[in-house]
Amino acid sequence: MSPSAQRWRLGGRVQGVGFRPFVYRLAQSLQLSGWVRNDSGAVEIHAEGPVERLEMFGAALLERAPSAADARLLEVSRVPIESAHDFRIAASAQGRSQQLVVPLERCPCADCLAEMADPLARRHRYPFINCTQCGPRYTILRSLPYDRSSTTLADFPLCVDCAREYVDPADRRFHAQPLACAECGPTVSWEDGKTCARGDSALAAAARALRRGDIVAVRGIGGYHLLCDATNEAAVLRLRLRKNRPAKPFAILVPTRGVDGLDYVRQLGGVSQLEADALRDESRPIVLVTLLADAPLAPALAPGLREIGVMLPYSPLHELLAADFGAALVATSGNVSGEPVLTEVNEARQALAAAADGFLHHDRPIARAAEDPLVRVVAAAARPLRLGRGTAPLELTVSRPFDVPTLAIGAHSKGTVALGWDRRVIVSPHLGDYGTPRGRALLEATVDQLQGLYRVRAERVVHDAHPRFTSTRWALQCGLPAIPVWHHHAHASAVFAECALDEPVLSFTWDGVGLGPDGSLWGGEALLGAPGSWRRMASFRPFRQPGGERAAREPWRSALALCWETGTHWSEGARRGGALLRQASESGLHAPRTTAVGRLFDAAAALVGLVAVTSYEAEAAMRLEALCTTAQAPIMLPLARDDDGLWRTDWGPLVALLTDEHRPLGVRAGQFHASLARALLDQALVIREETGVERVALSGGVFQNRFLTESVLELLVARGFRVALPRLLPQNDAAISFGQLIEGNALRGAPCATPT
Ligand SMILES: [Zn+2]
Numbered sequence: 160m161s162p163s164a165q166r167w168r169l170g171g172r173v174q175g176v177g178f179r180p181f182v183y184r185l186a187q188s189l190q191l192s193g194w195v196r197n198d199s200g201a202v203e204i205h206a207e208g209p210v211e212r213l214e215m216f217g218a219a220l221l222e223r224a225p226s227a228a229d230a231r232l233l234e235v236s237r238v239p240i241e242s243a244h245d246f247r248i249a250a251s252a253q254g255r256s257q258q259l260v261v262p263l264e265r266c267p268c269a270d271c272l273a274e275m276a277d278p279l280a281r282r283h284r285y286p287f288i289n290c291t292q293c294g295p296r297y298t299i300l301r302s303l304p305y306d307r308s309s310t311t312l313a314d315f316p317l318c319v320d321c322a323r324e325y326v327d328p329a330d331r332r333f334h335a336q337p338l339a340c341a342e343c344g345p346t347v348s349w350e351d352g353k354t355c356a357r358g359d360s361a362l363a364a365a366a367r368a369l370r371r372g373d374i375v376a377v378r379g380i381g382g383y384h385l386l387c388d389a390t391n392e393a394a395v396l397r398l399r400l401r402k403n404r405p406a407k408p409f410a411i412l413v414p415t416r417g418v419d420g421l422d423y424v425r426q427l428g429g430v431s432q433l434e435a436d437a438l439r440d441e442s443r444p445i446v447l448v449t450l451l452a453d454a455p456l457a458p459a460l461a462p463g464l465r466e467i468g469v470m471l472p473y474s475p476l477h478e479l480l481a482a483d484f485g486a487a488l489v490a491t492s493g494n495v496s497g498e499p500v501l502t503e504v505n506e507a508r509q510a511l512a513a514a515a516d517g518f519l520h521h522d523r524p525i526a527r528a529a530e531d532p533l534v535r536v537v538a539a540a541a542r543p544l545r546l547g548r549g550t551a552p553l554e555l556t557v558s559r560p561f562d563v564p565t566l567a568i569g570a571h572s573k574g575t576v577a578l579g580w581d582r583r584v585i586v587s588p589h590l591g592d593y594g595t596p597r598g599r600a601l602l603e604a605t606v607d608q609l610q611g612l613y614r615v616r617a618e619r620v621v622h623d624a625h626p627r628f629t630s631t632r633w634a635l636q637c638g639l640p641a642i643p644v645w646h647h648h649a650h651a652s653a654v655f656a657e658c659a660l661d662e663p664v665l666s667f668t669w670d671g672v673g674l675g676p677d678g679s680l681w682g683g684e685a686l687l688g689a690p691g692s693w694r695r696m697a698s699f700r701p702f703r704q705p706g707g708e709r710a711a712r713e714p715w716r717s718a719l720a721l722c723w724e725t726g727t728h729w730s731e732g733a734r735r736g737g738a739l740l741r742q743a744s745e746s747g748l749h750a751p752r753t754t755a756v757g758r759l760f761d762a763a764a765a766l767v768g769l770v771a772v773t774s775y776e777a778e779a780a781m782r783l784e785a786l787c788t789t790a791q792a793p794i795m796l797p798l799a800r801d802d803d804g805l806w807r808t809d810w811g812p813l814v815a816l817l818t819d820e821h822r823p824l825g826v827r828a829g830q831f832h833a834s835l836a837r838a839l840l841d842q843a844l845v846i847r848e849e850t851g852v853e854r855v856a857l858s859g860g861v862f863q864n865r866f867l868t869e870s871v872l873e874l875l876v877a878r879g880f881r882v883a884l885p886r887l888l889p890q891n892d893a894a895i896s897f898g899q900l901i902e903g904n905a906l907r908g909a910p911c912a913t914p915t
């Protein structure tokens with residue numbers, strides 16, 4: 160029978176996972192000729208041979224593909240014979256670049272770990288070992304398509320042995336772009352002002368320093384970390400002092416141990432199956448785990464909290480370091496007080512000089528910064544609190560195409576930027592706060608980089624409607640037509656689009672504060688509708704924010720405001736000069752009105768005496784949640800329409816509960832959570848009665864609270880509501896850029912009105 164030829168186009172994450180070598184080997188095994196090449200984010204395959212073998216080939220392409228590729232068939236067609244003699248991996252096609260897909264970092268695979276541990280192997284203890292199945296991707300990428308010449312490994316010419324592996328179809332490093340060895344690849348180096356070392360002695364020096372209780376800056380995949388012994392209280396306190404980080408919890412890096420790698424983690428905390436799966440995910444995120452009471456860790460790691468962020472080693476370097484050290488290490492971003500993570504050797508040397516006793520550098524350039532992703536298991540799924548290394552850029556498909564390529568730049572804190580074109584959206588890794596010069600610079604660089612990487616030029620920008628945000632000012636100056644979007648509309652639209660909803664939804668948007676269309680600070684709103692048409696249906700009784708933005712850091716101010724409204728005497732408030740503040744507030748000075756549930760949490764934490772002044776965002780809510788160990792009965796909060804017909808929940812009865820010192824702290828905290836959950840249900844019930852809406856969505860940072868969210872879900876589901884909760888994007892302001900794109904695209908020519 161005469162041979163015929165077929166051509167396939169496959170999409171998915173088919174680049175950077177060894178897909179072309181897989182196709183090559185498959186074709187060889189079936190004795191087919193032809194070629195495979197990367198083409199604009201897809202893989203194109205041409206194969207020639209007898210029809211039955213072509214059919215086997217076509218079936219195996221999808222069935223036996225590397226699982227990470229998530230391959231899907233885009234197109235298959237009969238084509239004319241090219242009479243090829245063999246099967247080869249052809250050069251990447253240039254062209255329809257807007258379909259490019261960015262490959263993401265993956266932790267070391269089992270084969271590489273085994274090789275690294277083998278004293279006879281060429282890469283024994285080599286900290287940059289990788290293969291087609293694992294290693295760095297996005298952070299080493301200078302441009303697409305993903306070939307060695309477009310990564311930062313282009314600076315490292317392959318030695319003879321590596322070059323042989325690269326071209327050998329039988330080798331698992333066949334076309335592994337970041338492949339390297341001690342002979343030709345990057346190296347680690349140690350410096351501490353007194354000594355310098357390279358290679359394995361650098362690693363040994365770092366481990367010795369950590370054992371002494373020193374603080375060590377380690378250059379990782381997406382930037383620097385500061386490491387210290389997590390069992391050494393003095394070391395942890397020293398790190399807190401040097402980083403100017405009095406209480407914010409530190410995450411830890413733990414050695415891989417036991418059959419599933421989690422034996423060490425299990426000495427520290429209870430790990431559910433979902434948490435175990437999340438810990439072992441190939442992006443190696445930080446996962447929040449509930450600590451055992453007698454966990455052998457420094458108490459200063461997470462004061463006042465019961466959970467701690469735990470991460471398994473995400474690179475061979477960290478694998479070696481954690482194993483050599485043999486116990487938990489603090490692993491916190493190598494940056495100065497909340498600024499973006501440092502990536503460059505010289506920058507880190509200077510900026511971290513006062514914080515670190517020693518540096519473990521390496522010489523593989525970092526093309527793009529990426530911080531550790533963070534996840535928490537809430538309501539039976541691992542949900543991200545932060546996107547980062549291995550999980551971003553996050554790609555989503557949306558139902559409504561963009562008419563022009565559009566950029567959205569997020570709000571103010573937990574910044575991410577998003578780029579949308581056709582029906583694709585790309586969300587950047589976590590960029591941090593835009594308020595500092597470095598934060599703003601990172602925002603600008605990421606905007607450029609994302610557009611460059613995907614070769615898409617934005618023709619429109621969407622920003623938060625808050626006029627004073629750094630991001631707003633940047634958007635208005637960038638030269639593109641700008642669409643402002645209300646903060647909570649963006650939250651609601653983000654969940655709507657991520658969950659692919661197609662009918663009006665009642666979206667509870669509970670967070671800290673964001674500017675609302677009525678000029679007050681929203682944050683406890685129930686919005687009905689769909690992107691482009693949100694209608695506020697319910698909210699909370701408003702209260703003042705004495706001192707304006709200072710209230711975010713000083714929960715006692717929100718507490719005092721609740722006391723004023725309810726005529727409650729609160730001695731702590733009086734001690735802090737409440738009377739003077741009240742005079743100023745009543746004359747309208749720096750005391751905007753808010754309905755933010757995030758501020759109710761602040762007030763509650765202050766009223767129970769837990770925290771009057773916070774040192775990190777969400778401290779009050781996190782510590783209040785940590786007190787909730789058992790379910791408590793709610794207090795029923797009055798719900799009534801105001802003069803404008805808006806349903807408002809009165810938080811008033813909570814003040815007496817919270818200040819009742821005869822009740823144990825845990826009971827008060829539990830009842831506070833239960834009452835808010837019940838208030839949400841009551842709002843949903845009256846609005847369903849009125850409108851028939853059956854579908855509820857939860858958005859906003861408040862729903863990162865597991866105790867609250869699971870209580871809310873239980874109540875809603877019991878009453879027959881269907882509930883949408885995001886699981887790709889965080890609930891917090893990291894989702895704002897995505898929501899802005901959706902909302903902006905729905906509004907298009909008809910942007911929201913500016914505040915009066
Ligand atoms: Zn590998």
Ligand SMILES: [Zn+2]
Pocket residue numbers: 317318319320321322339340341342343344
């Ligand atoms: Zn080599």
